[in-house]
């Protein structure tokens with residue numbers, strides 16, 4: 459250990475090496491530790507005491523017990539794609555980063571029960587591929603799926619593009635294994651669909667952003683693989699019409715909508731600028747553009763009719779024809795091949811990277827009742843333009859979730875724009891319309907101020923009591939999630 463390190467930390471790290479071996483304990487200022495010092499957005503960074511990479515639940519438990527004994531705080535880390543600064547240590551805190559990336563085993567695939575037991579470090583895409591090989595769906599899809607891991611998805615209760623059909627991460631998880639702040643292990647991996655035997659600790663740990671313990675494994679429900687899919691892009695007359703279009707597609711297809719995503723022309727422009735090979739889905743710009751996918755589990759929906767279209771396509775065409783007659787849908791394209799479908803998905807999933815490349819931006823990750831989303835966007839667009847911002851809004855519209863993003867309007871200097879006034883305005887409108895200031899990305903460090911301002915005090919007090927009961931030394935991801 460370096461000479462400058464105090465005795466407590468040196469003794470602690472020596473004990474970590476005894477548990478994991480020297481090759482899985484790395485000092486926080488090591489050159490190789492750079493990726494662990496900064497979060498994906500680049501806005502949050504800190505130099506931890508060290509990074510440890512256990513391989514088993516037992517090793518996690520031993521390391522957490524050492525932290526408990528030595529009073530060292532812990533930041534759990536999975537795929538490091540979180541967007542709120544939750545997975546890095548605070549600038550002034552010598553925390554231990556505990557990475558789950560070596561715990562990447564798919565422990566069990568239960569085809570009869572249609573479930574899968576996964577360790578916390580399994581990358582979402584690997585879970586999707588394993589399920590697909592067995593004609594099943596692992597129900598989480600979003601842009602970071604090639605890096606994000608089970609532990610991170612559970613701890614942020616991630617959403618994504620197909621929540622409208624499968625729900626958030628929480629709704630798919632039916633069992634959990636975790637290490638509590640004192641090093642004890644909870645093993646609740648039975649995967650039972652029904653189990654009313656006490657407080658629901660699984661749901662307490664999900665969405666807790668590592669403040670109550672470390673998730674080491676989980677059981678997920680799998681869904682049947684759709685037999686037929688129809689994917690396309692729509693231009694609507696107005697955002698206020700979106701619920702009618704969504705519900706019409708749901709009603710005609712038996713609730714088979716898998717994705718219903720808001721992608722106005724301003725977002726498509728930013729994507730085309732960042733990725734010039736992107737093909738615009740429609741010729742005319744769509745002020746209210748919607749990317750959608752419908753996936754039916756019924757075999758007969760995959761049967762081709764006389765014209766060669768599947769029954770599902772016919773249902774979608776018939777729905778859109780009616781909506782066009784009523785001038786609700788202005789223009790539409792339907793993917794005619796798997797490649798066109800993939801191109802649409804690639805376009806959707808490249809938005810965050812495109813906005814990041816576009817210049818400095820502030821991401822509002824909000825949710826609202828569907829009926830008032832157009833009121834929010836209309837009011838905000840006017841006010842933000844007045845303040846000098848160019849909003850770039852996309853979102854999982856089907857579940858009322860918008861990523862309303864502020865960037866500098868043409869000719870404006872980001873550093874001179876009144877960001878705090880813009881945020882205050884947005885949160886006032888949001889409160890008035892009964893929305894949430896964090897729909898799927900969580901709180902981390904970046905939303906603590908809003909959490910303090912907008913979360914009901916009685917709920918914050920209850921959260922503090924739970925935290926105090928399970929983690930009295932405040933060792934688990936301190937300075938995140940719950941405002942002081």
Ligand SMILES: Cc1cc2nc3c(=O)[nH]c(=O)nc-3n(C[C@H](O)[C@H](O)[C@H](O)COP(=O)(O)OP(=O)(O)OC[C@H]3O[C@@H](n4cnc5c(N)ncnc54)[C@H](O)[C@@H]3O)c2cc1C
Pocket residue numbers: 498533534535536537538539540541543544545546558578599600601602605606607608609610611612613614615616617618619667668669671672673674810811898899902935
């Ligand atoms: C391009 C892009 C697109 C994205 N799209 C979406 C989207 O559509 N929907 C969405 O919800 N999110 C999205 N995100 C955000 C991010 O991918 C998710 O929050 C994801 O769930 C984080 O997983 P991770 O493995 O990277 O977690 P990390 O970033 O490693 O950690 C996230 C938080 O969870 C804690 N944590 C990590 N592992 C554990 C564990 N095992 N036990 C306890 N706590 C733990 C960390 O301390 C941190 O607070 C996107 C991010 C990017 C970069």
